[in-house]
Amino acid sequence: MAKLLVDNPEEETEVPFLRGILIRSLQDAGLNFEKALTFANDIRDDLSGKSVVTTDSLRDMIVKRLGKSGNPNLAVRYQRRKNPTFIRVKDGDGQYSAFSRTRYHYSLETIGLKQDEAMQIADAVSLRLTKRESGEVTSKYIAAFTYRLLRKSRKLGPAVAHRWLVWHEFVHSGKPLIFLIGGTAGCGKSTVASDLASRLNIVRTQSADMLREVMRTMVPKHLQPMLHVSSFEAWAELPRGANDNTEMERLLIDGYCSQAELLSVAISAVTRRAMKEHVSLIVEGVHIHPAFLDRLVDTDLARQSEAVIIPIMLGILKRKRLLRRIAGRGSEAPQRCVKRYLRNFDNIWRLQTYLLSEADMANVPIIANEEREDVFREIMLMTIEKLSENFDKTPEQIFGSTTAH
Numbered sequence: 001m002a003k004l005l006v007d008n009p010e011e012e013t014e015v016p017f018l019r020g021i022l023i024r025s026l027q028d029a030g031l032n033f034e035k036a037l038t039f040a041n042d043i044r045d046d047l048s049g050k051s052v053v054t055t056d057s058l059r060d061m062i063v064k065r066l067g068k069s070g071n072p073n074l075a076v077r078y079q080r081r082k083n084p085t086f087i088r089v090k091d092g093d094g095q096y097s098a099f100s101r102t103r104y105h106y107s108l109e110t111i112g113l114k115q116d117e118a119m120q121i122a123d124a125v126s127l128r129l130t131k132r133e134s135g136e137v138t139s140k141y142i143a144a145f146t147y148r149l150l151r152k153s154r155k156l157g158p159a160v161a162h163r164w165l166v167w168h169e170f171v172h173s174g175k176p177l178i179f180l181i182g183g184t185a186g187c188g189k190s191t192v193a194s195d196l197a198s199r200l201n202i203v204r205t206q207s208a209d210m211l212r213e214v215m216r217t218m219v220p221k222h223l224q225p226m227l228h229v230s231s232f233e234a235w236a237e238l239p240r241g242a243n244d245n246t247e248m249e250r251l252l253i254d255g256y257c258s259q260a261e262l263l264s265v266a267i268s269a270v271t272r273r274a275m276k277e278h279v280s281l282i283v284e285g286v287h288i289h290p291a292f293l294d295r296l297v298d299t300d301l302a303r304q305s306e307a308v309i310i311p312i313m314l315g316i317l318k319r320k321r322l323l324r325r326i327a328g329r330g331s332e333a334p335q336r337c338v339k340r341y342l343r344n345f346d347n348i349w350r351l352q353t354y355l356l357s358e359a360d361m362a363n364v365p366i367i368a369n370e371e372r373e374d375v376f377r378e379i380m381l382m383t384i385e386k387l388s389e390n391f392d393k394t395p396e397q398i399f400g401s402t403t404a405h
């Protein structure tokens with residue numbers, strides 16, 4: 001496709017048409033990234049064959065298409081961006097940044113609001129900020145006004161406002177948050193971990209598989225063969241003799257537990273380092289064994305650092321769905337030897353059954369990984385519930401004398 005230029009007659013400039021710019025503006029209007037990307041691609045296709053388009057005609061094209069999306073508010077929100085009011089937000093450290101409606105929207109989804117619910121609150125707050133005489137506001141003012149807005153909402157109300165209060169206090173507490181995400185092959189652990197890290201701005205993540213790879217490099221196969229096979233194949237490396245007549249399911253579990261015990265040393269080292277540095281962390285992997293949690297996290301150090309530990313067990317509860325997900329890895333990541341996973345699918349399924357049962361007995365929350373947004377929402381609701389256990393602060397203690405009348 002030839003380069004497309006966007007002509008702005010008022011400023012007498014021509015700039016390239018950039019999908020990234022359009023995507024960000026569409027996200028500010030309320031579309032999620034996937035829908036914004038599809039929309040931007042459609043606009044680019046509509047302009048195929050043209051070399052120049054004016055800013056007005058491009059804007060009209062976008063507004064017209066948004067108007068046909070079934071949500072007329074999208075077009076209104078997009079048009080508001082034509083002359084945006086710049087709002088400077090001052091944080092608790094005295095640093096300034098521009099108010100971002102997109103980031104604010106994401107913060108509302110973090111407390112478990114659905115997309116349309118977050119959109120309504122974001123609209124109200126954005127409108128409030130643009131009507132202020134001053135172009136400067138504190139982050140505490142925005143947080144306090146949000147609390148009042150949520151509390152007064154007929155649909156949301158005090159319970160949701162309390163979640164906002166709990167999460168706002170935690171974010172500013174400096175306490176580390178440590179997620180331990182377990183689950184068998186193909187259940188989406190790495191995807192969920194990446195999504196969680198992105199939304200919560202957690203910069204430190206660790207895969208148990210990567211830790212095992214490091215250990216493989218340090219310990220040769222002839223010394224510790226258990227490290228050099230997958231979790232569903234570890235049974236084959238168990239000592240021969242006494243286990244010769246053991247049923248397959250028992251062998252599978254014994255092999256997995258032996259491997260998980262070896263990995264628990266490395267995982268514990270990673271969590272200890274994070275707690276000592278007061279840094280939030282996400283660890284994901286099949287080796288997050290619910291029965292080994294006391295080995296993975298030093299409880300005394302967790303108490304000293306005031307770390308909040310959130311163990312999670314992911315699962316795909318339908319056999320055919322898990323099989324399809326594993327088979328789909330062939331196109332997404334050919335290097336992952338999908339055929340070997342498919343050959344061992346029965347053992348993968350048995351291992352998941354075992355892990356879910358262990359999680360249930362250990363009172364570790366089990367989340368069925370069906371829809372991406374639902375998984376994130378469940379994790380955050382569960383996290384805030386955990387944070388609420390010892391929460392006893394009032395809005396006045398958190399926001400001080402800040403008012404939002």
